[in-house]
Amino acid sequence: MRIVVGIDAGSSKTRTLVAEVEERAEVLRVIGAGVVRSRGIRRGVVVDASEAAATVAESIRLAEESSGCAIERAYVGLSGAHVATVGSRGVVGISARTDTVSLPDAERAVEVAQVAATSQGRSPLHVIPHRYVVDGHDVGFDPVGEQGAVLDVETHVVTGSTEAIGGLVAAVEAAGVEVDDLVVSSLAAGGLLLTAAEYEAGAVVVDIGAGTTDIAIFDDRSIWHVASLGVGGEHITADVAAGLGVEVDVAEQVKIRHGHARAGLVAPRERFDLPSSNGGAAGTVHRWKLAEIIERRARAILSMVGEEIERSGRSRGLAGGVVLCGGTALLSGLVDL
Incomplete structure (x- = not known):
């Protein structure tokens, strides 16, 4: 049984995944994972080498503990506006x-x-x-x-x-792991999420992460266009923090628990408690107010995605449609936009 390891150092979280490859069945069986909050990484790019290396090392350590495998080499995901x-x-x-x-x-x-x-x-x-x-x-x-x-x-x-790639490779190698290969994250997502029919008919994969939104356009069984926008879920969180007058950590909690990307679909009288730093409630907020803040930024992000698809020259004939993925794609109402 062959073991493969993947590392994805994102703006919000760094993940290390360990899997067994069943060659005959062409199946991956996940046997361990390590997920930690990212430090030293901003919009897919290493901005603090020592912090990024420590983050990757901690993720690897957790994956080794959960899988029982010593990790010596890995495939590394790559994203960012430089791609x-x-x-x-x-x-x-x-x-x-x-x-x-x-x-x-x-x-x-x-x-x-x-x-x-x-x-x-x-x-x-x-x-x-x-x-x-x-x-x-x-x-x-x-x-x-x-x-x-x-x-x-x-x-x-x-x-x-070259500089951004070198920074990421150095962070992984500093953790004592050799890089088998670099894989652009949106291409990997397309290979995992698209059916054979969608791959041939033409489809767009939009991976909305914390710091970036990665776009991959597939058509006629081939990749046609890859781009990364420097906006993502953390920008929605920042808007919520500013709009509600709360700390960023509180805004992130509120976004996840009560967020909606379509204000018109939220009941007018629906409210929620706004968490405070001492664990109690700092007051109540109409959910539609939160949804209005989120919807403005979500529309802006999707508009930028649409412009990038137009710029690629492949906006017509993509019969496979758009596939959304990434943590921000879980936001209620986003698909309706």
């Missing part, structure tokens, strides 16, 4: 000896596309081919075995800030 996608082409000559596309030919073409898409200060994270062309003829996703002289591949290259 972006660019389309890139790679063109190579096919071996004249055979005039037949080989796997090394396809790999060379992808490598050329990756190099062309990578600029100074940026590092490639994923290179996803979505179409191969041999001598001007579209041959789909697999060119191996096709005959011709020139192989052309169209790809989407996902890149990130």
